[in-house]
Amino acid sequence: MLVYRYDSSRIEIQETNNGDDIEFHIQVKDTETFLPRVKSVRAFFDEDDVYTDVLFYAYPDQRYSVIVKPQYYTDFILQLMKQHVLLQVEWTAD
Numbered sequence: 001m002l003v004y005r006y007d008s009s010r011i012e013i014q015e016t017n018n019g020d021d022i023e024f025h026i027q028v029k030d031t032e033t034f035l036p037r038v039k040s041v042r043a044f045f046d047e048d049d050v051y052t053d054v055l056f057y058a059y060p061d062q063r064y065s066v067i068v069k070p071q072y073y074t075d076f077i078l079q080l081m082k083q084h085v086l087l088q089v090e091w092t093a094d
Helices: 031-046 070-082
Strands: 002-005 011-018 021-028 054-059 063-068 088-091
Touching: 002 070, 021 031, 021 070, 031 054, 031 070, 054 070, 063 070, 070 088
Parallel strands: none
Antiparallel strands: 002 088, 011 021, 021 063, 054 063
């Protein structure tokens, strides 16, 4: 299982199950720094060959809903880390 940490004063991330998928609700608070980072994560998945792996839905006020297929969960979390959206990612025992 992956556990991650982020700076809640700059971004808020909530993760829930959505049927067979995982849904993330992301609220960007520090738009100057974090909005480009979140957009880079979105661009990464928009440009890959799998169209339904990670789906981004943008809402007003820098809010995003992101639907992630379970087999791409780790890829999504690691891409958040790579773009410095997350501070830490750690494997834990199930």
